[in-house]
Amino acid sequence: MTLTVLxxxxxGTFAFRLAGxxxxxxxxxxxxxxxAVSVSAxxxxxxxxxxxxxxxGTAFAGYARLGGVVVGAVLVWRRASFLTVVVAAVATTALLRFLGVA
Known part of the structure; x- marks a missing residue:
């Protein structure tokens, strides 16, 4: 069953790509x-x-992760390098979790 689905x-994926x-x-x-297609993507x-x-899953991930994502988004908006964005987002999330923010 699983192999058939895969x-x-x-x-189906191959057919969509070939159709393009x-x-x-x-x-x-x-x-x-x-x-409209560009904006929808x-x-x-x-x-x-x-x-x-x-x-x-189906539960809220917590404010620490959300804080890291917000910091990362702001840095992307400010056109920071990829490495800077990732390190700042991870550091923010880790710091918030260390401080007890769930």
Whole structure:
């Protein structure tokens, strides 16, 4: 059962990717549709990031993790380097947990 599901998902993923390559020149999108697709992709990635920051399973992940994500987001907004963003976010989360913030 599990192997069948994995094979079906793999084939579906391959088919979607192949459709993008095959239909790239044949499918003409208007400019408003192109913008909507672009914005929806950004919104989806943002929603996944927020969900990962706020929830762990079905429970609230805690304020320490959320604080680290906020610090990281501010540094990204200020165009800090990737290493700076990661280290600052991890350090913020660790410090908040050390101080007893759940």
């Amino acid at each position: 094979v079906v998902l793999a084939l 390559v095959v239909l790239n020149d044949r499918l003409v999108l208007t400019e408003p549709v192109r913008r 950004i919104a989806l990635i943002f929603a996944l990031a927020v969900q990962s920051a706020v929830a762990e």
